[in-house]
Amino acid sequence: MPKVDLAATPHVSRTGYPPPHDAAVAGRLNRRFAAEAGLSLLGANHVILQPGAWSSQRHWHRLADELVIMLAGEAVLVEDSGETLMRAGDIAAFPHGVENGHHLQNRSKAECVFVAISAGDEGDSGGYPDIDLLFGPAGFTRRDGTPFA
């Protein structure tokens, strides 16, 4: 069925971020539904942020375009040029190769819900302007290329 059965993809709160960078996303519940829906060219995540949670560490992508569509609640989009309140119906776009770190913070007292969609993820890499972390096809490293022990 083309209508996505979100309930078929469980919410997952795990992250690959090495400590201490994982703490900020502990309240992020993520449904990675593209594969379940049969999509292979699009990445798609249905995300609930509990109050206080971040969508990710502030990051940018070298190869992948990214789109965020707010469905419910409020979040603050943080990027290099400042902060922007995002509400249901608002959309944010992050072109690949633009080194403008971005993420969403739920500073409200209620859950917020958004969908994050991407294309070009294969072999993607990028960075995190606020912390000593890089990502790439082989996983996470520090900025000097050393792995996390």
Place this chain on the structure above:
Amino acid sequence: MPKVDLAATPHVSRTGYPPPHDAAVAGRLNRRFAAEAGLSLLGANHVILQPGAWSSQRHWHRLADELVIMLAGEAVLVEDSGETLMRAGDIAAFPHGVENGHHLQNRSKAECVFVAISAGDEGDSGGYPDIDLLFGPAGFTRRDGTPFA
């Protein structure tokens, strides 16, 4: 700015469909915002359907994955296996190469709003199960390959 300024991309109601296939989408107002937002790997349309309007003729894509995210109002998703009511927060996914024609019909008395996102559009082609029409990189033809006069 990563937050998409939808007002910067005017609504357009035009379609490339040859008559009489254009009539059903006359009440479709489309903002094709990906290029304005700097995206090149994702196609993105913010669409308002007036009461009675269709999102498109019922179609499928040979090369492009497609995702539809309902933002407001109601529409009926029509595809080979039947009809499904879509409301704000609902998502539908259309994997490339699956010949399951689909579209949205606004049968309600109020506008509805959705976002349609795609990847893999370059060189895309496909068909329309209900009418004598094909699309491809060179435009529209009848099923026998002849152009519309």
